[in-house]
Structures are given as structure tokens and as C-alpha cells.
Amino acid sequence: MQDKQQGKAWTFRFANRARRHYGDGNRFAGSLAKPDKRGFTLVxxxxxxxxxxxxxxxxxxxxxxxxxxxxxxxxxxxxxxxxxxxxxxxxxxxxxxxxxxxxxxxxxxxxxxxxxxxxxxxxxxxxxxxxxxxxxxxxxxxxxxxxxxxxxxxxxxxxxxxxxxxxxxxxxxxxxxxxxxxxxxxxxxxxxxxxxxxxxxxxx
CATH class of the missing domain: 3.55.40.10 (minor pseudopilin epsh domain)
Structure with missing residues (x-):
């Protein structure tokens, strides 16, 4: 029982960190799907x-x-x-x-x-x-x-x-x-x- 509670707490903390970094789930998925469009650098x-x-x-x-x-x-x-x-x-x-x-x-x-x-x-x-x-x-x-x-x-x-x-x-x-x-x-x-x-x- 204690292990399950610890697992839920860890999952909750990971989800919060992901939301703070990537926003909602759609934004996270979009960041993975879309390539970098910055093009060539000057160098x-x-x-x-x-x-x-x-x-x-x-x-x-x-x-x-x-x-x-x-x-x-x-x-x-x-x-x-x-x-x-x-x-x-x-x-x-x-x-x-x-x-x-x-x-x-x-x-x-x-x-x-x-x-x-x-x-x-x-x-x-x-x-x-x-x-x-x-x-x-x-x-x-x-x-x-x-x-x-x-x-x-x-x-x-x-x-x-x-x-x-x-x-x-x-x-x-x-x-x-x-x-x-x-x-x-x-x-x-x-x-x-x-x-x-x-x-x-x-x-x-």
C-alpha cells in the first residue's frame, strides 16, 4: 500500500514538472512532432x-x-x-x-x-x-x-x-x-x- 502511494506521488511530481516545462499534453506532443525550422546559421x-x-x-x-x-x-x-x-x-x-x-x-x-x-x-x-x-x-x-x-x-x-x-x-x-x-x-x-x-x- 505504501509503495503504491509513493508511486502515485512520484507520478504526480513528474507530471507537474512536465506541465511546467512543456505546458499541456498537446504542446508536448507538438514539440516532438515538429522539426526545428530555424534553418542554417550564419556560420x-x-x-x-x-x-x-x-x-x-x-x-x-x-x-x-x-x-x-x-x-x-x-x-x-x-x-x-x-x-x-x-x-x-x-x-x-x-x-x-x-x-x-x-x-x-x-x-x-x-x-x-x-x-x-x-x-x-x-x-x-x-x-x-x-x-x-x-x-x-x-x-x-x-x-x-x-x-x-x-x-x-x-x-x-x-x-x-x-x-x-x-x-x-x-x-x-x-x-x-x-x-x-x-x-x-x-x-x-x-x-x-x-x-x-x-x-x-x-x-x-
Whole structure:
């Protein structure tokens, strides 16, 4: 009997303490059910921002290099395509045709035209944005700031041979080029290498 009375007294004291601390039962239940909605503290926000900044700083150079490589690779594909197009035109028309390359305001352009004609403004077409001609690595015939590849009516190359090399305007070291390798009109794509060829060029 005494134990039961002591148990009731202990239960009563616990209930009073709980009510003083939590209020009624609903408030106690609500405090357990509802999550803390205070959000991040200032220190936590600063840490999160710092981590995000570090990740961006690490990823940005890799992304820029990837983007630049994609651009010059697209320019390389386009240059080879227009060269072959001019070659086909020369053979079908039985006339000499040229592909001309130039750079205007740090932007590379191309034009297909008869060898006896000077390309007009309407002939010039742009390469992808951010692509420039690497003048140190380009060895095609050049006159008045314009590089050229000329095809005879047989589709052969009117010498000299050479290459057109592209680089990114952002300063990436990656290079892509199209090499006119034989008088018969053989053309191929190439990329930069660690060692130079016999002519001192790295794109071959």
C-alpha cells in the first residue's frame, strides 16, 4: 500500500514538472512532432558558400578547356568539309576552285570561290565563335592576310601544300589542324603533339 502511494506521488511530481516545462499534453506532443525550422546559421551558410566557391574554382578551368576543345574541333571538321566541297566543285566544273581562310576581329572565317575570283562579303562564312587561326602553326599559301588552298580541275592541289591550324581565343593550348598532305589532294585532320615535326610545328 505504501509503495503504491509513493508511486502515485512520484507520478504526480513528474507530471507537474512536465506541465511546467512543456505546458499541456498537446504542446508536448507538438514539440516532438515538429522539426526545428530555424534553418542554417550564419556560420553554416558561410561554410557552404566557401565550399561551393572552391568547387567552382576547381571545375571552371576544366570546363573552359573542354569548351575550347569542342570549338576548335568543330572548326577543324568544318574546314575539312569545305575543302572537300571546293575539290568536288573543281572536278565537276572543270575549273580551279579555292578555299580561303582569314581572321577578322579575332574571328576565323572561310570562303569557297573560283580561283579566278576574289571572294566578296557574301562568300565569307564564320567558324564557331571563339576560334582563331594559329598563324605560327598555319603553313598554307598566304597573301594579304588570306590563306588559301587551290584545287585544279582534276581535284589535285595547286602547290604549295600546307596546313590550317586553329586555336581557341581564350588561350587554351589545344590545337586542331587540317593538313593538305599530297599534291593529289589528300587531306587529313591532325592535332597538337608534344614534340615538333621536321618543320618545327606541333600540329601534324
Amino acid at each position: 553554416e551558410m558561410l561554410i557552404a558558400i566557401s565550399i561551393a566557391g572552391i568547387l567552382v574554382a576547381i571545375a571552371a578551368p576544366s570546363w573552359i578547356q573542354w569548351r575550347d576543345t569542342q570549338r576548335i574541333t568543330a572548326a577543324q571538321d568544318q574546314a575539312l568539309q569545305v575543302m572537300r566541297q571546293a575539290q568536288r566543285k573543281a572536278m565537276s566544273s572543270k575549273l580551279a576552285w579555292r578555299v580561303s581562310f582569314r581572321e577578322v576581329d579575332r574571328a576565323a572565317e572561310w570562303a569557297i570561290h573560283p580561283a579566278t575570283a576574289t571572294p566578296t562579303a557574301s562568300h565569307w562564312q564564320p567558324f564557331p565563335a571563339g576560334v582563331q587561326i594559329d598563324t605560327m602553326e598555319t603553313t598554307l599559301a598566304r597573301r594579304g592576310g588570306v590563306y588559301r588552298v587551290e584545287f585544279t580541275y582534276r581535284g589535285h592541289i595547286n602547290p604549295p601544300l600546307g596546313r590550317i591550324t586553329f586555336m581557341a581565343a581564350g588561350g587554351s593550348r589545344a590545337k586542331r589542324c587540317v593538313v593538305v598532305s599530297t599534291i593529289l589532294g589528300t587531306m587529313r585532320k591532325a592535332r597538337d603533339n608534344r614534340t615538333a615535326d621536321q618543320g618545327g610545328r606541333y600540329c601534324y
